Amino acid sequence: MTSKVNALEKENSRKPLGIYIHVPFCESKCGYCGFYSHKGTLEDYEEYTEKAKLAIRELAIRGTFKVQWESKFCGEPMVQGDTKFYGEAMVQSDSFYVDSIFFGGGTPSILLPAQIESILKTIDDEFDVAENVEITLEANPGILTLDKLKSYKDMGINRLSLGVQSFNDDELKFIGRIHDSKTAKETFELCRKIGFENINLDLIFSLPGQEFEGWCKNLQQAAILGPEHLSVYGLQLEESTDFFRRFQEGEFSETTDEVDRKMYHWTCEFLRARGFEHYEISNWAKPGFECRHNLKYWNFQDYLGIGPSAASFVNGIRFSVGENWEITDVHNNDLKDSAGEFCFTALRISEGIDFEKFEDKIGVPFWSVYKNQRDEIQKLVSDGLVDVDSRGVRLTERGIDISNGIMAMFV
Ligand code: SF4
16 A cells, blocks of 8 residues: 655644444354444455445545535535535545544455455545554454465555454353354464564453453453453443343343452453553553554544444544445534533543643633533542543543443533
8 A cells, every 4th residue: 555645744734534444244243242244245245345445435535525415414415516415524635644544343354355455545546645554454363364464464454453352262152253262362373473563352351151260361361462452341231232132031141240340450450560551441552552543533533434334523523324325414513512522532541631632622621611510520539530630631440430420421
């Protein structure tokens, strides 16, 4: 992949943009998964690739994001030739450069390498791409091969995220993963052999029947492999999932809050002692290996989503892609929306709400928006749940346990 951004980036004359590509195919559906994904055929993968490339071109016609949609939110569309689009969404694309690309899903590694490469090439053709762009690919350890990994490396993918979830074969089987522990370890070693130096492992704790000691063993095994990044989530039972139905039918019970929190705090301690920085509630990285793309979601930065169910946020406008690739749920943020979203997401990261950044992004001082919450915030400080100083507001480790309640105060 060639890069075209040079002095412009340094001059700060452009804003960084992340591009997320949602690949909605999986070999089979994991019981706990609430992401939009389904089984596909080779023809489906080809059709998807062509549609993704078309969507990139349509959204990024040089000079302007031409977002075409029919939306009840945006009043009458503007018409130019055969194209209808709304004024709010016309964002000058030459005021951006792409500094992160993230293939997520679903299972992006299910596509042929040539298909992934052609999507990357389309992005490169349509956008200015930073020389040091971070390109992440989520991969399922069950279907990675030496040839695929070599191709990924050659096309410029420089970050892999492996959906390992557990190193216990019974747990993996129960949650419906297609790989086993041995395959996960071998795949990690293969990635290293090919030269990937930035690898994330996804892990889940509080799995049905998992004891505290079982979780500790999983995390210890992950640490032995030595990834640069770990995404560690407690199991969430989402209503649309097979797990939710089975839980309601009484097949298994949820991990108690006490054990769940014990697992989480042990994780914090264990990874801190091994040199990982806890930079987001569920994410740990060796210094310098924080995921640039995911930081955009938490730092209120711009990103463009391609593919069914992908979300975008560009210059204060949110929109999503529907299952039929239609643009949907368009929302033009007002000040209250933006302030609330900024705080909600910033509280997830260790830096928390930075007053200077808040004012820079939202256009008014933090305390002018939240003056009525001063007492409530002070009470959280007294209870040891948040820290407040002249730089900003941050959750403490205890505050993370009730983070949703605290974040809700700001929206
Ligand atoms: S592989 Fe990932 S995206 Fe696919 S069903 Fe399993 S958890 Fe969901």
